Amino acid sequence: TPVLIERIYRWLDAIERARETMTYRERHEPFGAPVEFNLRTLENNLRVGFLLFCRRTPALAATYLNDLRQRRHRDDAVRQVLRTSGVIALAAPRELAELTASELIQSDDDDDDRHGRELREPFDMLDHAFMPASPAQGPFFALLNGNPQVGLELVRRLVDHAVTFYAQGRAPSDNQVVIDFPDGRRAFPWSQTYRWPRDAQGQYSLTSALMALEAWAHARIERGDNFTTVLCDVLGAPGAPAAYLLVAVDLIISHWPASRVEAIPFLGCPELLGLERDRQTHDAMGTSDFLGLGVLQVEPAGQANLASLRGRTSRGIPLENLLHTYAFSEEDARSAIHALLTTASRRLGLPAANATFRDAALMALYAINQLDRQNYREVAVPLEDGTQGTGYQYVSPPAEAEHVAALHRVARPGQIDFQMQAAIWQVFDDPSRASPEFLERAIAWARAPHAGTEARDAADIRVEAVRLAALLAMRDGDSSLREEHADWAHSVFDEALRTEPDPVHTIRAGLRFNPIATAFAGRIFALRDDRSEARVQAILEVAANGNAASAHGFGYALASLANVDDRLPRAVLRCGISACIWERTNWDISDADKERLKERQRQRAAQAVELELVWLAGRQEEPGMPAFPLAAPRARRRLRIGLRGSGPWPASACPRRSSASGSTSEAASRPRSPPNTLRCSPAS
16 A cells, blocks of 8 residues: 555665765664664665555655665665666656666766776666666666656667767768658668667667667557557657667568568668678677676566567568568569669769678669569479479579679688688587598698688687697597597697686686687597607696696596596696695795795696606505695784774784795685684674
């Protein structure tokens, strides 16, 4: 009831106001006396209850959101409001939109010139609360459904702010997509914003807002709303950037043929068709997750989600695929598109000899050819009932075919590289696909001379594919193939093991883009053919060098290592554990002392490897597990809250760190202070 909601609001307001103090001495209990339970839990529960039922008291909902904007300690509360915004979007839509925008958009006062504009982002840190980008994130979809005017204003406000931020005062000039609508020509500036509904340069709130706009538009059309009306609402007023064009194209493709008439101006724009080629490629590739953090990103539940958008027809085909339907449809529609493309082709001129289909001039000619019925031939098409039907297949005219063939000749080396790299990654994930023929082709590709003229990112990906090819040769090849290419594979592994240590290699799971782990696993697989002491020693030395990245390779190839010799896993494990022991040092030791410590560490590693080799040769008993040193806990002097003028901690509670060096483990060198080492005084 409204009375109960008002009481919940009063309690929540009392707790939040109690925290709005400038100093610790000004803090007070929200209800005049200490509560017997966790105050933070109580606050969260009260807020959830208020947000779920505040529709009964819209005035209180608006008051709460307005007050929340003024709170000093509001971050957690704002995140909770955005996560539970479905009801409050109906109760106080304008206040919720204002809260969202004010929390996301950085004011000029927040700019810190000391760090430079290049280190800033258009949106505040709250933007990361919208990860992963989804139509279910934030209040956007709820606002668009409950109050479309307020929802559209919020989406456009975020888009306009991002455009202003990245433009840095520059005018778009020719950086725009111009479409000739029946009621006049309209320019959509900043063509690079076209892909923002998929990825707004890492601005998750902006992508989520545009995804919500698309999901809302789909739902309206499926409810029976007029397609033209929905399309106009999405595109917005003249001057809106190209970011809205992709949402419009999604609607046109996904709701075909209801969009046949509305699609004509879009199909008559070769610049848009070129952007669509690029968009379709990115959609097919998906989003890379090199750090393996995707499992940590949980999409919230909602009426619209990523799966519903990815299942739309537009995710599988580009806009140009609709052109052939007009070649055999009513003449008026075909003629209208042909006229638009012909006008654009005259404006753009002839394409350059090396122009690709992302070039508007070439795309204009290609689209015109797609509309010509003479460029199609009849083909037999299997039907669902098992019979044969007649279809039409596009055949490029001679000039276009010659141009495309020239492009293929130039791009073929890159295409071969891309296809082989993709195949190597697939076989790495699925060993059942590693046929002898494929392994021969992959090794031949990896060993072939390479000019190395590609960009740095492409070069890194190629190097990674070469490492995986060497791993596949040792993992999946037969004995003759492994013997033939063993020297080459070990040279690849040696090069990988010289990679500079990177903490990412330790944190990220798996072997991908982890050269240390890939080389370590490859060397383990190669032991099946060469079990010499030198090869075993090389594996033990990698384990003993202290780089934990090799542990991922150890786990990946553990079964193969045990099959070679069931003693080897224990030997590798002991060498790895011995590398976790080092000498405790002071921060101000000299460079000479640092070198001496490193040398002693290398000697201990060499000694651990030697002990394992002697045991594996049967010349002595199995070594025991390394013993971690037992160091006394080092209590740290911490901040103490107590009465003014109270004395310092007893000297026994804060033992000074000894300057003497001694062996210790990482766990022992940074212990947590035991409960009886440091205590708060009774007055705190």
